[in-house]
């Protein structure tokens with residue numbers, strides 16, 4: 001089988017709060033292969049967000065290694081790690097985290113410009129991506145003028161703007177009503193499949209989990225098939 005897009009090797013994460021010690025992750029070993037879409041489930045508080053933050057290089061594990069396309073992130077300087085995150089990983093949160101003072105297109109342009117894409121090319125790509133989620137006519141609108149579903153669509157294409165290899169998403173439709181959530185989730189899956197990405201998506205919704213290629217659950221700090 002080809003090399004894993006994302007590999008977690010013996011990941012542990014312990015939080016210390018005063019005298020209390022909380023072992024949230026206790027040795028997670030896991031691989032996502034190119035093009036594979038994995039649902040991450042588990043009761044609230046089992047560590048799904050913590051695991052996604054570690055996999056997304058937003059947080060460091062207490063122990064263990066994260067390998068992105070075969071490269072171990074822990075061996076890298078902060079600046080190279082940041083570049084690896086920017087070039088290989090896209091992240092979608094439950095809340096859209098769009099900048100309200102910028103238009104939808106500008107929100108999608110920003111990560112590209114930070115990565116050095118010229119403004120005109122970033123604008124063109126933003127418009128192309130927004131059109132792919134039915135927001136071609138709304139590109140110049142600012143987020144407060146968009147519906148919740150539209151805001152989350154913008155957040156999804158923003159995460160894809162720099163052509164990541166792996167998309168990580170934490171309850172990406174968790175703030176939407178059931179019908180909108182189903183529509184936005186359809187679009188998310190369609191883009192991930194069309195672009196040939198790997199993805200790990202945390203969800204509390206069994207119907208959404210069932211639409212992914214496989215499901216893993218966090219149980220007592222480890223990932224187990226579900």
Ligand SMILES: Nc1ncnc2c1ncn2[C@@H]1O[C@H](COP(=O)(O)OP(=O)(O)OP(=O)(O)O)[C@@H](O)[C@H]1O
Nearest residue numbers: 015016017024042043044045046047048049050051
């Ligand atoms: N920075 C932190 N400091 C201390 N404890 C933390 C920190 N971040 C998370 N935790 C604790 O780690 C545990 C796992 O939290 P996490 O948010 O990863 O769970 P989750 O499975 O994503 O939950 P939910 O489904 O409710 O979003 C919780 O008990 C949480 O309180």
